[in-house]
Amino acid sequence: MNDHAAAVITHEGLGGLIAGLRAEGFRVIGPRLRDQAIVYDDIESVADLPAGWTDEQEGGHYRVRRREDAALFGYNVGPHAWKRFLHPPLLRLWRAERSADGMTVTATSEPAERYAFLAVRSCELHAIAIQDRVFLQGPYVDPHYKARREGAFIVAVNCGQAGGTCFCTSMNTGPKAEEGFDLSLTELLGDRHEFLVEVGSERGAALLAAVPHRPAERQDAAQAANAVARAEGNMGRHMRSDDVRELLLANLEHPRWDDVAERCLTCGNCTMVCPTCFCTAVEDENDLAGNAAERKRRWDSCFTMDFSYIHGGSVRSSGRSRYRQWMTHKLANWVDQFGTSGCVGCGRCITWCPVGIDITEEVRAIRGEGGSDGRA
Amino acid sequence: MDRLGERAPVMAPDAMLPLIARVARRVRELPDTWTLDLVAADGGPLMRYAPGQFTMMYAFGVGEIPVSVSGDAADQTRLVQTVRAVGKVSEAVTRLAAGDTLGLRGPYGTAWPVAEGYGRDVVVVAGGLGLAPLRPALYQLQAERKRFGKLVLLYGTRRPEDILFRRQLANWRRQLDMEIEVTVDHAGAAWRGHVGVVTRLIPRLGIDVDNAMALVCGPEVMMRFAASALNDIGVPEEAIHLSLERNMKCAVGLCGHCQFAGSFVCKDGAVMRYDKVRRLLGLKEI
Ligand SMILES: Cc1cc2nc3c(=O)[nH]c(=O)nc-3n(C[C@H](O)[C@H](O)[C@H](O)COP(=O)(O)OP(=O)(O)OC[C@H]3O[C@@H](n4cnc5c(N)ncnc54)[C@H](O)[C@@H]3O)c2cc1C
Ligand code: SF4
Ligand code: SF4
Ligand code: FES
Numbered sequence: 001m002n003d004h005a006a007a008v009i010t011h012e013g014l015g016g017l018i019a020g021l022r023a024e025g026f027r028v029i030g031p032r033l034r035d036q037a038i039v040y041d042d043i044e045s046v047a048d049l050p051a052g053w054t055d056e057q058e059g060g061h062y063r064v065r066r067r068e069d070a071a072l073f074g075y076n077v078g079p080h081a082w083k084r085f086l087h088p089p090l091l092r093l094w095r096a097e098r099s100a101d102g103m104t105v106t107a108t109s110e111p112a113e114r115y116a117f118l119a120v121r122s123c124e125l126h127a128i129a130i131q132d133r134v135f136l137q138g139p140y141v142d143p144h145y146k147a148r149r150e151g152a153f154i155v156a157v158n159c160g161q162a163g164g165t166c167f168c169t170s171m172n173t174g175p176k177a178e179e180g181f182d183l184s185l186t187e188l189l190g191d192r193h194e195f196l197v198e199v200g201s202e203r204g205a206a207l208l209a210a211v212p213h214r215p216a217e218r219q220d221a222a223q224a225a226n227a228v229a230r231a232e233g234n235m236g237r238h239m240r241s242d243d244v245r246e247l248l249l250a251n252l253e254h255p256r257w258d259d260v261a262e263r264c265l266t267c268g269n270c271t272m273v274c275p276t277c278f279c280t281a282v283e284d285e286n287d288l289a290g291n292a293a294e295r296k297r298r299w300d301s302c303f304t305m306d307f308s309y310i311h312g313g314s315v316r317s318s319g320r321s322r323y324r325q326w327m328t329h330k331l332a333n334w335v336d337q338f339g340t341s342g343c344v345g346c347g348r349c350i351t352w353c354p355v356g357i358d359i360t361e362e363v364r365a366i367r368g369e370g371g372s373d374g375r376a
Numbered sequence: 377m378d379r380l381g382e383r384a385p386v387m388a389p390d391a392m393l394p395l396i397a398r399v400a401r402r403v404r405e406l407p408d409t410w411t412l413d414l415v416a417a418d419g420g421p422l423m424r425y426a427p428g429q430f431t432m433m434y435a436f437g438v439g440e441i442p443v444s445v446s447g448d449a450a451d452q453t454r455l456v457q458t459v460r461a462v463g464k465v466s467e468a469v470t471r472l473a474a475g476d477t478l479g480l481r482g483p484y485g486t487a488w489p490v491a492e493g494y495g496r497d498v499v500v501v502a503g504g505l506g507l508a509p510l511r512p513a514l515y516q517l518q519a520e521r522k523r524f525g526k527l528v529l530l531y532g533t534r535r536p537e538d539i540l541f542r543r544q545l546a547n548w549r550r551q552l553d554m555e556i557e558v559t560v561d562h563a564g565a566a567w568r569g570h571v572g573v574v575t576r577l578i579p580r581l582g583i584d585v586d587n588a589m590a591l592v593c594g595p596e597v598m599m600r601f602a603a604s605a606l607n608d609i610g611v612p613e614e615a616i617h618l619s620l621e622r623n624m625k626c627a628v629g630l631c632g633h634c635q636f637a638g639s640f641v642c643k644d645g646a647v648m649r650y651d652k653v654r655r656l657l658g659l660k661e662i
Pocket of ligand 1: 621623
């Protein structure tokens with residue numbers, strides 16, 4: 001890391017961080033309560049944060065609920081992931097026009113925003129690092145992701161509690177934010193509601209220096225460590241992950257794939273909420289006169305029939321093969337493709353599956369430890 | 377707080393942007409299959425490519441599809457591609473006339489490792505339109521004929537009328553010192569050649585199996601049976617190369633569509649070594 005000492009700020013300091021980022025021209029995105037869920041949206045001040053709200057999560061179940069305190073970050077992760085900003089759900093790529101001697105093509109994508117993300121969880125930092133590998137570290141770079149990602153300012157937040165479907169400890173992705181942030185916050189709840197701030201970069205240090213703060217004392221650090229330990233201790237789910245790649249690759253014909261196929265609706269919700277899923281399709285549109293055409297890129301899901309269509313039919317026409325594709329991609333093939341698992345244990349796919357299919361439970365069943373539900 | 381400002385987002389060039397190509401010549405090969413010679417919009421050369429690579433061809437307002445190069449890589453003045461009209465984009469592409477423009481990206485993917493065949497016998501096995509992606513390899517075998525041992529082309533189509541590049545096959549048979557066996561699934565009384573699937577010709581191959589290389593392209597089932605038959609007669613798995621086909625939206629490893637277990641067919645293929653895919657080819661719906 002670096003040698004900047006940790007500091008403690010109050011609501012006033014936090015407001016200063018937000019204002020400072022906005023003054024620098026960043027579009028600050030953070031958690032907000034909207035339509036009965038905590039989502040990521042524009043933040044203008046501390047007042048926009050979901051003070052006193054938490055979320056209740058189980059397989060196929062999500063509900064926001066009042067807390068007994070006024071914690072600003074006392075929830076876990078919701079239906080949104082930061083990928084919706086770095087890797088937009090819909091993007092215009094280019095426009096083609098007919099010209100006298102053929103056609104011309106011009107790039108039409110909107111200029112990228114300069115984002116500052118407020119309250120990025122450790123699992124989400126890992127998810128961003130995974131998408132960095134996909135979009136920035138292969139033979140071809142996605143310029144749209146690169147432009148959004150490069151200047152982005154990241155304020156992480158450490159979890160003080162785990163959600164009902166969380167299993168970051170199983171995937172070694174949390175709950176403490178270790179790297180990949182400019183600043184990291186730990187909410188200190190108690191008589192004095194404060195935030196311990198750790199510094200991850202020079203520009204993080206510069207931003208912190210400009211807001212009211214005091215040096216962190218030993219008891220602040222101890223209280224922050226306690227909060228993280230509490231989260232570590234109440235993970236809603238667990239999954240043995242050290243050998244899961246080998247386990248799945250050795251069981252591509254396991255009867256459990258038929259079993260899960262009977263439950264799965266192939267709706268693709270799991271792929272939409274997953275912070276690492278990156279697949280896209282392209283769409284071509286014509287104007288009415290047929291003189292101009294536009295090409296767009298849209299999030300896609302391996303659960304659709306079109307996804308694997310080649311002339312004559314879809315390669316993966318059964319639900320069984322599509323669930324198998326998704327899960328083996330996340331937990332096994334991803335390792336071969338990108339040198340890392342594609343799952344960070346955020347639990348979103350479990351929470352937002354309409355029928356509560358649980359990736360940790362499916363792994364357990366293939367391991368031959370079926371029968372038990374996914375709960376820790 | 378200057379340091380916060382860093383650089384403003386800049387957009388690098390996008391690999392998804394096609395360049396504009398022009399049809400220099402269009403030749404009908406079969407009632408539904410056409411070969412297009414392509415040049416840059418200004419008439420100049422388009423791109424350098426290797427045998428086995430493919431491009432993404434964009435028909436204005438209709439869409440974009442992967443199509444292998446079917447021409448001679450030694451002639452980089454034009455890009456030659458052979459397309460069968462099977463659906464909306466391939467129909468639009470094959471309707472383009474000389475002088476028309478289209479969008480083009482590439483070349484992408486791995487190449488037929490023709491040079492690995494130096495000093496060895498080389499067997500080329502093609503099924504149907506699979507002969508088109510193999511033709512650049514055949515041109516190279518022809519150009520460097522002396523560097524190879526025995527050359528054999530096994531080509532299977534449905535009916536005698538479906539035989540692609542018919543005249544060229546006859547020329548090669550005459551000039552090339554290459555054994556060419558053509559087989560069809562169904563034929564009338566006039567057909568004097570082989571009848572039956574192309575894999576049936578493999579056990580009779582008179583090649584030095586320990587020192588041979590095979591290039592295989594065709595429908596996936598045909599490639600699976602052909603590769604397995606080649607392996608059965610003793611050609612090592614590592615010496616057999618196949619060209620896989622999967623849905624492709626980007627061809628640059630970013631859209632996820634072409635996944636084949638741990639590989640992306642667009643960048644780790646389309647030409648892949650049999651030993652790397654053998655087990656997966658035996659499973660359904662990978
Ligand atoms: C590496 C590679 C090389 C190829 N080389 C050739 C070639 O040399 N000559 C040739 O005629 N064809 C080739 N194909 C097949 C060609 O891409 C398809 O025939 C074409 O995509 C069909 O599109 P369509 O819109 O006409 O058909 P539709 O049936 O309307 O298809 C709709 C869409 O599905 C996708 N799709 C359909 N079939 C395929 C397919 N087989 N492979 C990938 N995506 C598909 C495309 O996105 C297509 O636009 C190749 C495919 C691949 C992957
Ligand atoms: S697979 Fe599920 S638990 Fe894993 S990162 Fe994706 S949404 Fe989160
Ligand atoms: S696992 Fe659940 S969320 Fe994912 S496609 Fe199946 S039903 Fe939908
Ligand atoms: S075609 Fe998009 S990843 Fe291969």
